[in-house]
Amino acid sequence: PGYQGLRGANLRLIEFQAALLLAQMTRLEAQSRVREQNAAYLTRLLEQIPGIRPATTYAGCTRHAHHLYLFRYRAEAFAGLPREKFLRALNAEGIPCSGGYTPLNEEPFLRAALQSRAYRRLYPPEVLAEWPERNACPANRQLCAEAVWLPQTALLGPRADMDDIAAAIGRIQRYAGELTRA
Numbered sequence: 001p002g003y004q005g006l007r008g009a010n011l012r013l014i015e016f017q018a019a020l021l022l023a024q025m026t027r028l029e030a031q032s033r034v035r036e037q038n039a040a041y042l043t044r045l046l047e048q049i050p051g052i053r054p055a056t057t058y059a060g061c062t063r064h065a066h067h068l069y070l071f072r073y074r075a076e077a078f079a080g081l082p083r084e085k086f087l088r089a090l091n092a093e094g095i096p097c098s099g100g101y102t103p104l105n106e107e108p109f110l111r112a113a114l115q116s117r118a119y120r121r122l123y124p125p126e127v128l129a130e131w132p133e134r135n136a137c138p139a140n141r142q143l144c145a146e147a148v149w150l151p152q153t154a155l156l157g158p159r160a161d162m163d164d165i166a167a168a169i170g171r172i173q174r175y176a177g178e179l180t181r182a
Helices: 015-046 083-092 108-114 117-122 125-134 138-146 159-174 176-181
Strands: 052-054 068-073 147-151
Touching: 015 052, 015 068, 015 159, 068 138, 083 147, 083 159, 083 176, 117 125, 138 147, 159 176
Parallel strands: none
Antiparallel strands: 052 068, 068 147
């Protein structure tokens, strides 16, 4: 949910939204610091859970906005529990999450654009025929199939909330066999 209906949407701010945002900018620095600290702590916790791989912050990165907290979920470490059931279980534990984007290069609106009269006039048939193969992104498809997104608000709570997130994932892993059969 959440991001699924936004493909190709016009998400520009209007003046009223900008005014609200400006008023909230006074909290940005403090909230960014809390998100960074909580994300680092949560990462250390989740790295201890087999089958959960937090997103990597690469060396040289001086700051991370953490507008989302991302990790990869490996079903084989959870008794084969499908990601969709994992997401439902995590939400049932009170941890808001989603599966994020589907591979954007595979979206139907792109195929429709490529089949449109305008594209057929711009590009020769052999170029359009090669497009699906040239734009295949198997690593991205795998990432999208394994991704779990926590909203940035999940990182704004106290450190105990990070413990709760890790504990919830641990409980799901402990009962994954039962959840798989449910």
